Amino acid sequence: MSGSDREPRQVELIGPVAQVFTYSIAAGLMLLGPVLAWTGDSLWSGLCPAIITFPIGVAIAVTTYGQRRDAKRFRAVGVISTAEIVAVRIRKGGEDPDVAELRVHISGPGFDMFKADCEVPAGIPRPRIGDRLQVVVDPSDCTFAIGYDHLFERD
Incomplete structure (x- = not known):
């Protein structure tokens, strides 16, 4: 076996519908701060929520990308x-x-x-x-x- 030197690992996969859903959530979280800053009274009204929501949105997008990449790889090989x-x-x-x-x-x-x-x-x-x-x-x-x-x- 060519991968015998590696530790076996379970992966989680998602389908195309879940991909659209999770990318939408990620985009909403990343845009929440700028939208609040634009519609609010000051830059701080958007910056404070963005400090929390932006990194969460990025993490969701990165995780989704990895799960879809794995799903395509498993489909092929x-x-x-x-x-x-x-x-x-x-x-x-x-x-x-x-x-x-x-x-x-x-x-x-x-x-x-x-x-x-x-x-x-x-x-x-x-x-x-x-x-x-x-x-x-x-x-x-x-x-x-x-x-x-x-x-x-x-x-």
Whole structure:
């Protein structure tokens, strides 16, 4: 395996609709300060909110760009594979949904089996040891994505 010297890593992906939505939110956050300064009484009325909202907007835009870049890469070179769950730990979410922290063995065509840690929503039914999940793997760097059904459809 060419990526065996790298640590396996789970990636999050988003689709084109979510991309438009998150870029819109990012633009709104980045423009909030200048709009308030222009429509307000002074430059300070826009500068104060911009100190907080502008960096958040930039971070959202950068994250979205990375997720879309990964989605395009997985669409082009991703290998449909299987992840077998070998350990499960449920982390209570409190107000947020519970999260299942998994230890999986990922195997598929064109690369050696590797072990990885990942997280998935702990829905109903909860993940159990021995369950198999469908994943998409980029064998060049051992990155993988779980639960993105649109990547499993091949033309």
